[in-house]
Amino acid sequence: MKIEEFDLVIAGTGAAGMSAALRAEALGAKIALVEKSAYVGGTTAISGGVVWAPNNHHQRAAGHEEDRDLLRAYMKRVSQDRGDESLFDTYIDELPRAIRFLEERAEFEFTPLLDYPDYQPELIGGREGGRSLDNPLYDTKRLGVDRPLLRRNLVNGALPLTIGEAMAYRVFSNPFGLPYQEIVQRGKDGIVHGGAALIGRMLERLLRAGIRPRLGAAAKRLHLEDGGVGGVYVEEGGETLLLKARRGVVLASDGFEWDPELCAQFLPIEMKHPLSPPHNTGDALRMAHSVGAALRTMNEAWWTPAVQIPGETVDDIAPLHRGEFSIRCLPHAIIVNRRGRRFTNEARNYNDMTKPFFDQDSSRHEPRNLPAFLIADGQYLERYIFLAASRGRPIPEFIPHADSLEALAEKTGIDPTGLVDEVARWNEFSARGEDPDFGRGSSAFDRFYGDPEAPVHPNFGPISRPPFMALPIHPGAMGTKGGPRVDRHARVLSVEGEPIKGLYAAGNAQGSIFGAGYPGAGATIGQAILFGTLAAEHAAG
Structure with missing residues (x-):
């Protein structure tokens, strides 16, 4: 069996995996970034690309200050008392910092959506705008010959609009009033929006640093050594190889919404219509479970x-x-x-x-x-x-x-x-x-x-x-919420509540901290960016 050695192996190229890769690269780690499908971006790339990031610096600059107690109360209430409250403060304090790093590293700025309400704005601590961030359009020509690597939005990718533009045009309530000729021309010129734009920027920065995602490479089984996780077995090109990881493995690959057996076992209803790419079949969940990970939020999803x-x-x-x-x-x-x-x-x-x-x-x-x-x-x-x-x-x-x-x-x-x-x-x-x-x-x-x-x-x-x-x-x-419990460093916790050495999880590969709730637009991507960043900092810092 072929063996390769790295500091950090990251499975998945959605917002969680790409955030982990960007942070680890900045810390000087040698990285392997593997992706099961033929495209970079995962579920993030087909999303609106918004990030729910309360207390972010753009929001504060616009005069929308946060009351920490009210924000925590909102997160607790919207999760129906089933969220991981031990990580609410981590989300409030650390995600704004992760957002700043991402902007600096990928050389762009988010825009605050000051009029986009939380999903339950009337609950205590809810807001009618400011907590969600939009990202600008992205020119895929910047990727050069690597443009085909980027997953595209098949539903509205031909009409690239920022969320802010869509709101201004009233794209749903005034669909015949859009400047379609201009917008269609953007698409023809290689412009993308939403999650594809966010992933495109991250991919460009990684490629510039010499980090190329390995596509068609599915992480399937963890390698154990020295009392912890020391790598992952990957199926690539018709063979199995071992990618050893001196500092850890980050599971950022998938939920399980496309696996009928896991859905039947855990979800309250038959899952026939997942919106995500069809490669999300629970590989990360199975790997974490195989080493005794504690699980949470297994009966929930980002319902749509x-x-x-x-x-x-x-x-x-x-x-x-x-x-x-x-x-x-x-x-x-x-x-x-x-x-x-x-x-x-x-x-x-x-x-x-x-x-x-x-x-x-x-x-x-x-x-x-x-x-x-x-x-x-x-x-x-x-x-x-x-x-x-x-x-x-x-x-x-x-x-x-x-x-x-x-x-x-x-x-x-x-x-x-x-x-x-x-x-x-x-x-x-x-x-x-x-x-x-x-x-x-x-x-x-x-x-x-x-x-x-x-x-x-x-x-x-x-x-x-x-x-x-x-x-x-x-x-x-859009994806399932169930997965391994993590701590404030994104370390996967065992059923005894102790960190499993060398194993991290982020995004839909982790058990969501939001329980049954969905606090606002972009909470999925916010969780992914945060815990991907934290995993890399703990493993490679």
């Missing part, structure tokens, strides 16, 4: 409603599932189950609005709210885009549609009486802009994704004009 356009694929090996972030929040649209009944606040943040999909009908012994459908009408089509349907074009056949609610119900198997009654009830709510059933529109976050020009309320509008449409909508996830 998902929709699908037939025929779209990821890496030519799996169906592409699109996160549904906007249609459901706008006027003239609701979500119903097969009984025709609403069951969630459609406009709430994607993590929390997905959880009612899990509700179990105890008498029927089946999920109460599956299948589910996103219902909209002709008024919606006049103003907005309904996935692949828009005004002036035929509605695609994969979206069931009809000239009456009764006919729509017959096509989809929805109970017609329930649907007609529920739409009538919704129309009454829309007339006064109030939802006594689920509180839609009551949060600043709900309204943020609504239409500020709607006559009554940003989230309300009647469903009354044909054609009527029913888009299947599913519970999905």
